[in-house]
Amino acid sequence: MIAATTSRPAVIDLSEIRISNRRRFWRAFRRNRVALLGLILVILICLSAIFADVLAPYDPIEPHYTARLQAPSAEFPLGSDELGRDLLSRLLYGARISLVIGFVAQSVAITTGIIIGMISGWYGGLIDDLLMRIADVFFAIPGLMFLIVWVTIFDPNPVSIFLALGLISWPSNARMMRSQVLHLKELDYVLAARSLGASTPRILIQHILPNAIAPMIVLASLGVAGVILSESILSFLGLGIQIPTPSWGTMVNSSRGYITTAWWYGVFPGLIIMLTVLGFNFLGDGLRDALQPNQYNK
Amino acid sequence: MTTYILRRLIQVVPTMLGIFTVLFILAYLMPSDPLRAVLGEQYRRLPPEVVEGIREELGLNDSFGERYVTFLGQMARGDLGRSYILEQDVADIIAYRFPRTLQLMAGGLFVALIIGIPAGIIAAEKQYTWIDHALMVLSLLGVSIPIFWLALLAQLTLTQSRYGIALFPVAGYEDGNLSHLILPALVLGTNLSATLARVTRSAMLEVRGQDFIVTAHAKGLARRVVLLRHQLRNALIPIITIVGLDIGYLLGGSVVTETIFNWPGLGRAVVPAIERRDTPVIIGILVFGAFLFVIINLITDLVYALVNPRIRYQ
Numbered sequence: 001m002i003a004a005t006t007s008r009p010a011v012i013d014l015s016e017i018r019i020s021n022r023r024r025f026w027r028a029f030r031r032n033r034v035a036l037l038g039l040i041l042v043i044l045i046c047l048s049a050i051f052a053d054v055l056a057p058y059d060p061i062e063p064h065y066t067a068r069l070q071a072p073s074a075e076f077p078l079g080s081d082e083l084g085r086d087l088l089s090r091l092l093y094g095a096r097i098s099l100v101i102g103f104v105a106q107s108v109a110i111t112t113g114i115i116i117g118m119i120s121g122w123y124g125g126l127i128d129d130l131l132m133r134i135a136d137v138f139f140a141i142p143g144l145m146f147l148i149v150w151v152t153i154f155d156p157n158p159v160s161i162f163l164a165l166g167l168i169s170w171p172s173n174a175r176m177m178r179s180q181v182l183h184l185k186e187l188d189y190v191l192a193a194r195s196l197g198a199s200t201p202r203i204l205i206q207h208i209l210p211n212a213i214a215p216m217i218v219l220a221s222l223g224v225a226g227v228i229l230s231e232s233i234l235s236f237l238g239l240g241i242q243i244p245t246p247s248w249g250t251m252v253n254s255s256r257g258y259i260t261t262a263w264w265y266g267v268f269p270g271l272i273i274m275l276t277v278l279g280f281n282f283l284g285d286g287l288r289d290a291l292q293p294n295q296y297n298k
Numbered sequence: 299m300t301t302y303i304l305r306r307l308i309q310v311v312p313t314m315l316g317i318f319t320v321l322f323i324l325a326y327l328m329p330s331d332p333l334r335a336v337l338g339e340q341y342r343r344l345p346p347e348v349v350e351g352i353r354e355e356l357g358l359n360d361s362f363g364e365r366y367v368t369f370l371g372q373m374a375r376g377d378l379g380r381s382y383i384l385e386q387d388v389a390d391i392i393a394y395r396f397p398r399t400l401q402l403m404a405g406g407l408f409v410a411l412i413i414g415i416p417a418g419i420i421a422a423e424k425q426y427t428w429i430d431h432a433l434m435v436l437s438l439l440g441v442s443i444p445i446f447w448l449a450l451l452a453q454l455t456l457t458q459s460r461y462g463i464a465l466f467p468v469a470g471y472e473d474g475n476l477s478h479l480i481l482p483a484l485v486l487g488t489n490l491s492a493t494l495a496r497v498t499r500s501a502m503l504e505v506r507g508q509d510f511i512v513t514a515h516a517k518g519l520a521r522r523v524v525l526l527r528h529q530l531r532n533a534l535i536p537i538i539t540i541v542g543l544d545i546g547y548l549l550g551g552s553v554v555t556e557t558i559f560n561w562p563g564l565g566r567a568v569v570p571a572i573e574r575r576d577t578p579v580i581i582g583i584l585v586f587g588a589f590l591f592v593i594i595n596l597i598t599d600l601v602y603a604l605v606n607p608r609i610r611y612q
Contacts, residue, residue: 137317140592140595141317141321141587144551145549145553145568148553149584152328153328225442229442232444232446233444236446239572252444260458260461261460266454269447270447270450271447277442278438278439281441285434
């Protein structure tokens, strides 16, 4: 390693710097036990979503009227619901809905936020004013109520829920991106790129975006947590996606009638929602520490 | 100062206009036929001319533009319209229900402040010790708990004796009876208290590095005095900002909390109104909520300007 670097002292190998940056990030991230725990939680939930049909001991939809509201036992590890369906199996399948909604809706929100924040910060002036006022509008409207009205209009199908969740969570992403761009566009290397005649899209994508991406990754991870939580609330209110496949929030909702007779029915789905959301929050928090140590803990 | 106030007041106008526009589009798109909603089965037996007449009277046959202008005019006059079903003005429904939601929001905020701020101060003081780490992990736990589940757990363990102790009423509302408020307020305040703990911690740390804190310590002031008089007071601005921004969260959270605890506030009115497609009620509550958010954040900004002259001259 030392020999390799000394043999060509004048040339700086850029790929090596990049690797060492990545290594530095990894080292910081690994030291953070909470972040690692988050990563493990997220991976576990993803795996159980992917392999739900292999892992689930029972069919999640078909009722078994002879085994209604069974307490947790060897036969039903987490108990069964009012139609005799195995809770564990239903929870495993439920992970699919929550994760897909979390990832897709958050991708919509983060992409919209990055694009609008970039335009707003780069061009400034009237465009900036206009876009930020629009962001203010979506900030002011109570998100959950907006969501409820939205699904009444467009039906609670996956696409409309992605859009609605994206629509209510882009403003904070856009604001963060905008403030990054405002800071970066004053820096010398951007000025240099401009004086070399680089086009605006090229500057934005090649020079600004890579340097502004770290806080956006953090926001995206925390955002997935937020979106999963919002979807579960919607399902809990009985307004979520209407498909036979169980959604975690829906399960908590239908458990309400059995709260005094079958504690497991409501407790386990809620616990899984919490663990999933916690995983993404731990992960996002650890990413923040590892990616921008000086911006946090000042 | 007057210029600042004026400028800030003028900013409210385009924001409110934007809010009205978005909410009008939602109202316009609502799949709501008020006649069907009110009449139910009788609807089909009515002669088409009568149906058409009522639609005309309610302005449902007007064009998008006409209805938009009418809507803006109503909003400008503060007229939120009339419920299709309850035979009540939306403004009256809000006037009756909002004080109850406000009690709940105040209770939630109280819980959040009383847990969040001390936790944040302690974490900042014990930075990088196990106490700090434990508090921050706890606060992440606090933001990750789905509030409907927390409410269910609270009902499971604290309101009945099958799986817990019957300390509080399961649900409901009684004028002036605080025991009904405790659980809903705890549930509503938990998420916010966790957020506040984090904000307080980082604000306290930020202030701690500044010269005047060092000076205060060098003067020989007691640690507690520096902590509360100098540090906390200066850390309050970001804390108050977060509280202002979380008004929307408290209002949204009240939908869930009020539904579970059967609390007769605004949030409790939202879900039934949605089920009955009672557009004026839904849109009225949304307009009111957004307006509340804008006004509270306006007040916060003005208070800052009053307290901190630097903001005025930006």
